[in-house]
Amino acid sequence: MAEKVMVKGNEAMGEAAVRAGCRLYFGYPITPQSELTEYMSRRLPEVEGTFLQSESEVAAVNMIYGAASTGTRVMTSTSSPGFSLMQEGISYIAGAELPSVFINVVRGGPGLGDIQPAQSDYFQGTKGGGHGDYHLIVLAPSSVQEAVDLVQLAFDLADKYRNPVLVLADGMLGQMMEPVEFPEFRDLNTLPDHSSWAMQGCEGREPHKITSFDIDPINLEKMNLGYQKKYREIEANEVRYETEMIEDAEYLLVGYGTMARILGTVVKMARNEGIKVGLFRPITLWPFPYKELESAAEGKKALLTVEMSMGQMVEDVRLAINGKMHVDFYGRTGGVVPTPEEVLRELKKIVERSE
Amino acid sequence: MFDSRISVFMGMFGSGKTEISLNVALELKEKFEHVALADIDVISSYFRSRDYISELERIGIRLIAPHGALMHADLPIITAAVYGYISNETYSLIIDVGGNDDGAVALGSLKVALDGKDVRTYFVLNPYRPFTDTIEKAVEHISRLSKVSRRKIDYLINNANLGNETTLENIRYGERFVSEVSKRINIPVLATVVADGICFNAEKFPVFKIKKFLKTPWDIR
Structure with a gap:
């Protein structure tokens, strides 16, 4: 059946990630996005990927940091309180300029809130969330089909700009079912080559260094100016609306x-x-x-x-x-x-x- | 069509159990004075029978679900009232089970109460859902959920659909698909479900027409 299927938003985003060539998922279940975690736990072993349930969202985000350092497509998904827990790691990942994809299926807040749909994590997604001068690219789908398309785009943008990308959904989108058409599977051999900076074994060459740290303020400012240059480029090229x-x-x-x-x-x-x-x-x-x-x-x-x-x-x-x-x-x-x-x-x- | 005193609807996640349960409750209410719908879905956080409590109670159908604020929780709660309606012979009872293994476990906990009663268990299939999109997967899930829920499945129900985009060909594909599953596991097919607005006359199986309850906030009511 190459035609349409009837899929929940959460399942659809999982399948879209697999088709985009993502073979690594680290995460922790939380309503209303748990179906995504569950989907990946079944689906990744089928495509020789790795699914790992972390002991918390703090652990998950640091697993993403490690995996992204190798230049491999990697993602996690969570809902509001879980995304709050990830903020420190996301700031590090943005500082280390690592491609990675995050999905936040937003629920009512603040605090423990509830499990119904909300959009009250907009500030957190678009204005920082963690510490420091950084930006995530934030994509907001409004249908299950668009969620599929934007998850694919998220991986491409993450690789293109070496920047974490956030798909900001809400509980309704995660839970509702709509007919969708999935794209073909991405050939893993055609994924972008990150060998110029990634940690992939340094035998015979100078080791690469991946860090968000520099003790010398002049150097740290230089790193920051580099991030800002990239953000201006993203602002010039990647605006989307309808x-x-x-x-x-x-x-x-x-x-x-x-x-x-x-x-x-x-x-x-x-x-x-x-x-x-x-x-x-x-x-x-x-x-x-x-x-x-x-x-x-x-x-x-x-x-x-x-x-x-x-x-x-x-x-x-x-x-x-x-x-x-x-x-x-x-x-x-x-x-x-x-x-x-x-x-x-x-x-x-x-x-x-x-x- | 649903002529036992107790009707149990089980299946994989998102196969259409709730939509069918709500419609069967409406149909039974036309024939019987006392009808109750037990929502024992312990895994879904949205789109559940309990979201329609006022609509059901207005027409005199009892909805059995966690009360008050607990109805919003995704907690494994089955109210003790379910046991009462299982043994109360004056009530026609529909049991809407949560999807997948976790939902089926909740049904299994009612085994002792259900044994010996006039019960039929229906397995709802939509071949356009990812976990039941091949005959092999459907057969495997049906056999496993039957074990987990400790229930013999009496009938399969064809609920092939793509929501608002469902075509007659989709429904026919479902009939062929469910027939094949039926042959493999030797469980008969009761009916094909057709949503209102689709003109499909009975072909392979009797048609059960349903009115759609579960809507998104942007559907005009």
Whole structure:
């Protein structure tokens, strides 16, 4: 059966990683992403890969650090509290410039929170999370098929820029089932060659050094300037976003991930009632599509950002709009998912105010 | 079609047990006064029977699931009330089992209570799901889950689907697939499940029409 299959988001991201040539997974189960860990535990032995359940997320992230030092495709997946535990290691990995893929299937927070879907880890994913001046590339899928595609892209970007990449999903995307088509298996012999820097045995050559450390501040600053140069390059080349019906729109909704699916329904409902509204959906959360959103918002009467959080991405939306217009926000949090009806009500309030 | 006093729906993760259980409950409610649905799914955190408690109770179907805040937990809780409804002969009971081995273990714990009662156990198959996409895998999972759950499976149910993208050809492929599984393990096929909105007339097996309960937040209700 080469055609479509019916897959849960969590399973789909696991299979996508395997097909991208990932043969190493280290992780620890946590709801609502445990199916991904379970999937890899069954699937990796079938393709001569290695699955290892670590004793905690702290151990997992350091296993990723070690494996990534060899230039081999490696990943982990977790949910919010587990991703918090990984932050120290991620900062080290970013500093050591190691390609690796992380998946955070976000749940309600802060703290232990709950196991329902949320988007309240946006700051953590896009603004650091760990210590130091570093960035993850952050990709936000809104369907199971897109999750498959972005996991593939995540491995390619990680290799291209020697940088950790985060796929920021939410519990809904992890748990829901949709039909998907998987890409072909990547030939492992065609994966990027990292022999110029990776730890692959140094017989007959100078040893390579992989570290995020330099005791001399001048040298450490130099390393940092190198990271920044790379980040500017990523910002210039890797911005991704999508729009829906924005050309004739008087109002603009902004949302990412599964929230954008709900906003897609709101667009249809609102247009049935004669409200001309469009949707702007960032796919890369870092680099954020600042310029693209700025031009999409040009000439619109008002802009409403909706998130499953108390307002995190809305800060980037306001940076993009740069004070040129009022940016409204609506959010639910703690695992509560806004309904299309309640978002439509919010939109109507704004329409009334703006007419 | 589901004519025993107790109907048990088991299968692999995401095969459609909950969707079918909810629909069977609705159908039985038209014939019987007392109908209860026991959600003993101890592994799923989303898309469970218990999420439809108010809809079910409005039409008089008792939902047996962990109460109050515990209904949101992914904890291995089976309320003692399940035993009561198993022995209460005035109730038609549907048991919605969690998927995979962990779900089947929970069913196994009810063995003593279920033995000797008028029970039928159904195994739901969707050949478009990754763990049952070949005959060999399906046979292996059915045999293993039967052992783990300590239940003899009476019937197979063809639930071949690709969600909203299901075609008639998908359903026919499911019928051929489940027939082959049926031959290998000598368990008959009860029915083919067809979601509302799809026009499929009975071909190999009787058709069980279902209304879809499990929706994503962006589906217009």
